[in-house]
Amino acid sequence: MSTQLPRDLEVDVLEKTQSPLDNEVEKEKADSSESVLDDVPTLGEPIDDRATNFFWNRAFSRSAKHAQDLDSIATQPSVFDDPKTIDIYRPPPIYENAHRFDPSARWTWREEYKLVRKVDLRIMLWACMMFFALDLDRGNISQANSDNFLTDLNLTTDDFNLGNTLFRLSFLIAELPSQLVSKKVGPDIWIPCQLTLWSVVALSQFWLNGRTSFLATRFLIGFLEGGFIPDVVLYLSYFYTKREMPIRMAYFWVASYLTGIVSAFIGTGLLRLRGVRGLAGWRYLFLIEGCLTLAVGLASFFLMPPGPTQTKAWYRPNGWFTEREEVIMVNRVLRDDPSKSDMHNRQGLTLQMMYEALIDWRMWPIYCLGLIHQIPVGPPQTYLTLSLRNLGFTTTQTNLLSIPSSVIGIITMVAATYFSEIVNSRVLATVSLQFWALPLLIALYTFTTHTSQWVYFVVVSHLLIMIYRSSRKKDRQVTLITGFPYIHPIQVAWASRNSNSVRSRTVSASLYNMFVQAGAIVIANVYRSDDAPLYKRGNRALIAVCCMNMVIYGLTFFFYRALNKRRDRMWNSWTPEQQREYLETTKDKGNQRLDFRFAY
Known part of the structure; x- marks a missing residue:
């Protein structure tokens, strides 16, 4: 607000x-x-x-x-x-931190930044660890593919596409119900429950025996993981200001990239167990990584406090923060956004609250961007390991070749997030992904069956210009590394900021991620087996979507700018007495308030 x-x-x-x-x-x-x-x-x-x-x-x-x-x-x-x-x-009075609210409280920058670092270590670091566990279980199917996973289970690439579609569909279906449960019982209870349950299903993939069990586990993992990300985003908003959230979201997604790096090394080791006791290496991969994430889930029950002033427990009698720190933590967040005290952190949403958030047309442009923004780069990313194996790379090479893209992705993602805050422009930072992808998609479209496997890797590997190596008969090697900016964290924080109330933020976080998952369903079905191996038809579609996205980002910019200008004209036309009367009597809520301005 x-x-x-x-x-x-x-x-x-x-x-x-x-x-x-x-x-x-x-x-x-x-x-x-x-x-x-x-x-x-x-x-x-x-x-x-x-x-x-x-x-x-x-x-x-x-x-x-x-x-x-x-x-x-x-x-x-x-x-x-x-x-x-x-x-x-x-x-x-119902607000759980009301006893620490003090409008006369004052503190120094030294105190504030010391406290923020403490919150980063206590709260943010474990949130990243939980996201690491999420990506480990939902992404290890990629490592499994490098170990003849589809062949062992007599699956086709279309079966693989169907499994990904079911995963995304169940993930989408669970988003809003999961958020509602979390809002009622508290994220400190619900998120560890989610982690524990999906880890059990993930490790049970050790016993996969065909198409039916593969599709069933993909659906269940997606359903149990659905809602995790918006749950954590809402939870973190209790501790951070709106200026701090985009950067923390970037750090949050750094965990995803780190998962890609760590899982590549884990996969390289575990997949070498192929043949031990007559079992495929991917079975050990699912079992061991499932056990690791199960341990994270169980630990989360003890490492997630309900809120800033609720860190004391029977196993932590002194809590994590002093009374002075709690006062600073609560008042700095409320001064930044008074709407964060609208609801108790264990207060459920009514049907009326849900309906009001669903029909909030001012948030629809951001939902639309969630649907489309990753489509141009998604299919090449999804098919990376399969494509590399088809090009002749070994299992070990395929897993290790995914590491450079993760390292570069971390750098560009954090840089893009800082850039968005420095220039105070969400659109300018997020549309950069489309401008990055377009020339690489065009290059990908020009490839033929005679294109070198390394040149193909240059573009296909997350649409990154990464490595070009001459033939083995020559000694020289040329390496060029760069990467596309992953702008999803910026848009997550953007949706949270423009919601301007706990009620709206609870629903909008889920709706945004539902649209992202809907986009992932589209991504899973762009490349079809009848279009293999060059996927010319699919790449033409990706180029068209990329061009369309640039236009939609521009329209979003003008949409929010027009809303803000209209409110400026109306507000400035009033006398101070009329403005004061509006503040005291208005029934407008969230981003409907005339004293609220949208970020864009």
Whole structure:
């Protein structure tokens, strides 16, 4: 939520964030200012720019000025500083952290960043570990493919496509129900339950014996994993501000890339067990990795506290945070977004709440982007290991060749996320994937059956320009590494930011991920067996979708800009008294409020 303070109160709070010299200069201005409502600041733009630039100052400057800033007041101005609006936004008694709400609380940058690092280690790190477990179980089918998995089970590539489709479909179906259960019982209970259950199914793939058991396990794993990502996104929003969430989402998806790297090494080792006791190597892969993720699931019951002020338990009597840290944690989040106190973290959604979130047409453009954004790069990624085996690479080579793409993917994903916050543009950062993919898709379309296996790998491997090696008869080798920006974390945080209420955020996170899974179903069926091995028809479709996506991203930009301009005109046409009356009497909720501005 983004609202404007009376100028005298705004200056008073800003005074506390400045140096003593600045305070003396501003004091005269504060004394002579009048109490009026000004233009509403855009969502996501803090009044004190140091809240945005502090990371860069610390990373790239060691001057005494920036060192001194650590001990200046970090508390940001908010609606809680105005006695006329504080009661409008005061957290209700049902809010689980209400006892730590203190509108007069002040803290320094040193305290805040020390606390954020502590939250990163206690909360964010384990969230990444759980995502690692998710990707390990849903992605090891790729390593299994490099060990003649389909041949052993008498499956065709169309059977493999059907298995992926069922996985995505069940994942999609479970998204919203899982989110609703999580909101009712608490993510600290539901997420560990999910992890434990899908791990049991994942390790049971050791006993696969044909098409039916393969399709059944793919469906069950997808159904049990569905909702995990939006559950975790909502959970993390309890601890972080809207400026911090995109970067944390990038770190969250770093775990996915790390899974690709680690699983490649694990797969390389376990698949070499092929023949031991007369069993295929992929059976050991499913069994061992399933046991690893089961251990993560059981540990999660003890390592996920319900919320910032609920870290104490019988096995953790002192909790993770002091009372002072809890005060800072709660008030910094509420000052950034007062809507986060709308509901208790174990308060379920009513049918009316769900319906209101579903018909929120202002979120539909982001859902549309979730559906289409990965389609251009998805099919080559899905078929990477199968394609490499068909090109003559061994099982070990196939698994190890997937590692460079993961390393480059981490770098480009984090860079794109930081870029989106630096330029304050979600569209500019996310459309970059389409511009990256288009020339590589065109190159892929031009390939023939005589194209070198290494040249094919150059483009197909996640649509990355990675490695070109001359024939073995020659000694020279040319290596060029780069990678496409994975922009999914930016869009996840974008959907969360534009929801502007716990109610809407709960449903929108699920809906966004449902559209992503629907896109994955499309991805699983672009390359067909009758179009193999070059998939000319499929690649033509991918090029067309990529061009269409560029247009849709542009339309999304103009859509949200038009909404914000319309609200600016309406709000600025009112007198301060009318603005105040609106804040006190409005029944608008979430992003319907006229004092809210969309990020784009």
